[in-house]
């Protein structure tokens with residue numbers, strides 16, 4: 102199994118109210134889910150009479166009609182993800198929660214607790230108690246006004262959103278996406294994310310908060326932004342993106358939607374629907390919740406992999422063979438607790454590589470890399486937060502960072518590295534991975550988005566048999582462990598890979614998984 106999408110369209114249930122004006126509600130949900138390659142099913146909770154200026158009437162559907170829709174879908178079109186929007190009454194909310202808990206509690210659910218419209222209307226309802234739904238919610242997406250209503254006190258700033266987090270976390274096992282778009286800040290909009298432990302994600306990001314920052318787009322045409330965001334998250338989850346990726350992809354989708362928003366009516370206009378995000382500038386910056394990143398020197402603008410085949414070895418014997426064979430980009434990756442031996446090996450490797458003017462990256466051990474003046478370091482997500490990036494930069498050491506998802510790639514980019522590693526593409530036995538193999542379709546997508554901004558290298562299960570397909574995605578290099586280290590002649594194995602890559606300058610056809 103890979104994390105790649107199949108060609109069929111996953112089913113997403115949109116449970117929400119109609120918007121006769123077309124910009125929000127189930128109308129926006131269905132457009133979004135369909136635009137993102139899923140099949141939308143529409144479960145109507147209420148019919149609203151509204152336009153771009155106001156909501157003039159809300160007619161709730163009966164519980165019986167709500168259940169009829171749900172039961173019909175369950176028989177024939179079970180969901181891969183569910184988005185829940187406007188609910189018409191407490192009785193309806195309780196009825197829906199009981200049905201969902203009984204029939205589809207295993208399905209990821211995104212809950213947007215719509216309390217009011219962008220025109221200010223509260224849809225004529227009393228305050229709702231979301232407790233029954235929150236027990237089965239996967240991602241909860243309140244905005245500042247909704248957070249204020251949920252916690253029963255004032256909330257209109259980023260600091261107040263952070264302060265509200267413990268209270269919200271006590272209400273639900275869901276990941277929280279607290280939307281800060283309504284906070285008064287002319288330059289940027291910042292949502293706060295709190296991740297639980299999402300499946301197939303590394304543990305170091307679990308139970309952590311993040312800021313998702315995007316430049317503010319000056320438009321009054323933002324009707325249905327919350328509906329679009331929550332239904333896009335559901336659509337990406339339905340396509341097997343990990344939860345953090347579903348969230349940053351949905352953020353990028355909304356950002357593009359705002360950029361391409363348009364006037365519809367005389368009031369708050371509508372958002373554009375532009376398909377799968379393709380532009381790095383639409384993605385949020387992913388920053389720590391508390392504190393800020395230190396200011397770093399700019400990365401080395403002129404860094405490029407000298408050798409597109411980037412072998413990763415664990416000893417100086419193989420390193421020497423590769424250097425003699427002409428390899429000029431390599432990594433020393435030693436997983437050992439023997440500190441004296443480690444220091445000696447790293448020092449020897451750095452000295453050797455300098456003799457050949459090679460780009461030698463030291464994995465993990467950035468202090469030793471600093472001490473012995475390495476050309477570069479390669480750091481994982483767990484290393485980078487505690488590494489002294491400023492000291493490495495000041496020493497002129499080139500920095501490569503790992504990523505295993507869009508989310509991790511965006512975290513890595515906030516450290517301004519010199520290259521970005523994208524893994525793991527195919528199954529590997531070299532390392533136990535929490536994530537699923539990304540596959541070629543996703544690598545292609547990463548390459549489209551990142552490869553023009555920063556040198557990229559693919560890693561994981563790469564060998565002579567699949568190198569051509571890796572090359573064709575547009576990444577600048579391929580890192581290999583077993584394909585070289587398991588060979589009887591490591592230099593020869595490297596040369597065959599290098600030759601294969603260089604032959605493929607323009608001619609490879611991609612066969613996606």
Ligand SMILES: Cc1ncc(COP(=O)(O)OP(=O)(O)O)c(N)n1
Pocket residue numbers: 411413432434464465479480481482484501503522523524532558560580
């Ligand atoms: C080129 C390259 N890409 C990714 C990795 C993985 O590094 P990391 O995430 O730090 O994991 P370990 O290698 O330390 O297990 C790499 N080493 N090289």
Ligand SMILES: Cc1ncsc1CCOP(=O)(O)O
Pocket residue numbers: 524525526528529530531532560561562563580581582583584
């Ligand atoms: C260290 C690492 N990080 C992501 S995949 C991987 C191992 C790649 O090894 P191989 O090339 O043998 O599959």
Ligand SMILES: [Mg+2]
Pocket residue numbers: 464465479480481484
């Ligand atoms: Mg590491």
